[in-house]
Amino acid sequence: MRSMERVILLNYYSGVKVGLEVNVRRLRPTWPFNWATWPNRHVSVAVTLTAEGDNTVWWEQRGTPQDFRSGPCGLPQWARPHQASLRPVVSLIEEIDKMTSQNVLVSDATKSGINMAIAVAVSNSALFTTAGQKPQVGPGGFITISRKKLLQKLEIGSATRLNAWVDSMKASSPTHIKSTPSLSQDQSSWILHHPSALEMFEQITKASKGKQIVMFLDYDGTLSPIVEDPDRAFMSDAMRAAVRKLARYFPTAIVSGRCRDKVYSFVRLAELYYAGSHGMDIKGPSKGSKYENGAHQAVLFQPASEFVPMINEVYKALLEKTKSTSGAKVEHNKFCVSVHFRCVDEKVLEIRPTIKWDKGKALEFLLESLGFANCTDVFPVYIGDDRTDEDAFKVLRERGQGFGILVSKIPKDTNASYSLQGAIRGKLWTFCNAW
Numbered sequence: 001m002r003s004m005e006r007v008i009l010l011n012y013y014s015g016v017k018v019g020l021e022v023n024v025r026r027l028r029p030t031w032p033f034n035w036a037t038w039p040n041r042h043v044s045v046a047v048t049l050t051a052e053g054d055n056t057v058w059w060e061q062r063g064t065p066q067d068f069r070s071g072p073c074g075l076p077q078w079a080r081p082h083q084a085s086l087r088p089v090v091s092l093i094e095e096i097d098k099m100t101s102q103n104v105l106v107s108d109a110t111k112s113g114i115n116m117a118i119a120v121a122v123s124n125s126a127l128f129t130t131a132g133q134k135p136q137v138g139p140g141g142f143i144t145i146s147r148k149k150l151l152q153k154l155e156i157g158s159a160t161r162l163n164a165w166v167d168s169m170k171a172s173s174p175t176h177i178k179s180t181p182s183l184s185q186d187q188s189s190w191i192l193h194h195p196s197a198l199e200m201f202e203q204i205t206k207a208s209k210g211k212q213i214v215m216f217l218d219y220d221g222t223l224s225p226i227v228e229d230p231d232r233a234f235m236s237d238a239m240r241a242a243v244r245k246l247a248r249y250f251p252t253a254i255v256s257g258r259c260r261d262k263v264y265s266f267v268r269l270a271e272l273y274y275a276g277s278h279g280m281d282i283k284g285p286s287k288g289s290k291y292e293n294g295a296h297q298a299v300l301f302q303p304a305s306e307f308v309p310m311i312n313e314v315y316k317a318l319l320e321k322t323k324s325t326s327g328a329k330v331e332h333n334k335f336c337v338s339v340h341f342r343c344v345d346e347k348v349l350e351i352r353p354t355i356k357w358d359k360g361k362a363l364e365f366l367l368e369s370l371g372f373a374n375c376t377d378v379f380p381v382y383i384g385d386d387r388t389d390e391d392a393f394k395v396l397r398e399r400g401q402g403f404g405i406l407v408s409k410i411p412k413d414t415n416a417s418y419s420l421q422g423a424i425r426g427k428l429w430t431f432c433n434a435w
């Protein structure tokens with residue numbers, strides 16, 4: 001640029017302090033700067049994005065002031081792609097990596113859920129047998145009923161409608177959908193196909209260059225360790241700090257199977273998007289986000305609201321039927337129900353409405369809500385550890401945008417591109433500092 005008079009405007013975008021330097025070679029706006037003083041006049045605008053004072057990127061664009069007001073926070077579309085420092089992404093990934101290295105009570109291999117579809121309302125159901133036929137109690141005081149037996153025991157009265165439920169459950173049984181250890185690949189070939197996100201960060205950085213990163217994070221097993229009591233799956237302060245920092249730079253959403261309020265009570269960051277109940281309960285940030293559209297974003301989408309009475313009924317029935325079963329715990333997740341039990345093949349049964357909605361659909365919905373539906377310059381990153389996260393990984397693969405990171409210590413069949421296994425740490429700061 002030739003020498004020019006500069007009007008420096010301050011704006012914030014993605015948590016990055018942005019200096020708008022306006023080339024006023026021919027135009028001399030009044031100060032303070034006001035777009036309205038230049039209606040329909042062409043101006044050149046250069047934007048400096050400065051992330052924490054160490055990364056500077058320039059763009060220059062000609063257009064009317066109106067052109068420069070189309071993006072969020074008054075920034076034009078062309079100014080959206082930026083590379084704020086990727087350090088927050090690295091610190092979060094490192095934090096997850098650190099967490100997965102620690103010993104946890106339940107390995108992620110046993111966390112996988114069974115997704116049962118409920119086609120009909122359930123009443124008088126006998127999920128577990130009567131007291132005289134109680135499922136066996138294992139050494140740890142846990143029930144030892146197998147999934148097969150459990151399904152057999154779903155001999156529920158008022159036949160037709162409930163048979164439909166059982167049929168749909170069988171159709172979506174874990175033999176088809178469970179996230180299983182990959183039998184086809186050993187550790188080393190799996191790593192070749194799903195390299196560590198930490199080791200591959202240079203490639204990831206290159207791929208995301210010039211694009212708007214949007215972060216999607218699963219909760220259990222990703223931000224918090226898997227523990228025996230679901231009510232005590234706390235995330236560490238360090239993890240919270242990493243997510244908070246991330247959200248300052250990039251739109252960030254928590255996508256969880258849990259009830260949204262419950263996951264919020266663990267995360268406690270009002271600036272995030274939350275998609276609870278496997279994405280069936282989506283709410284925008286309630287404060288502080290650069291991406292929120294209103295002062296207090298309300299619920300954005302609840303595609304399964306008509307199922308609430310049915311879910312309540314299922315919850316009550318399950319509670320009643322499992323109350324004498326040691327080790328069983330029923331969790332009401334608002335639009336779905338989880339039944340936890342231990343010392344069996346599967347540790348949690350997840351019961352949810354038969355609507356075509358999952359974490360992948362929630363991801364797409366959120367991208368659309370953020371205005372990135374048809375954007376080619378968006379780079380969504382989804383980090384998760386569970387079978388239910390595969391729907392989101394698959395969406396990213398199909399869109400050819402961004403990538404998924406699977407948190408797993410063992411090889412699993414996955415649509416994620418990268419893995420996090422708690423093996424590598426602290427190697428990336430050098431690279432990031434050099435970026």
Ligand SMILES: O=P(O)(O)OC[C@H]1O[C@H](O[C@H]2O[C@H](CO)[C@@H](O)[C@H](O)[C@H]2O)[C@H](O)[C@@H](O)[C@@H]1O
Nearest residue numbers: 219220226227228229230233256257258338348
């Ligand atoms: O989508 P997510 O955020 O990963 O939630 C999936 C389920 O996570 C929780 O259960 C799992 O974590 C518990 C706490 O560590 C553990 O005790 C349990 O064995 C795991 O299955 C949560 O309790 C469920 O409601 C979620 O559906």
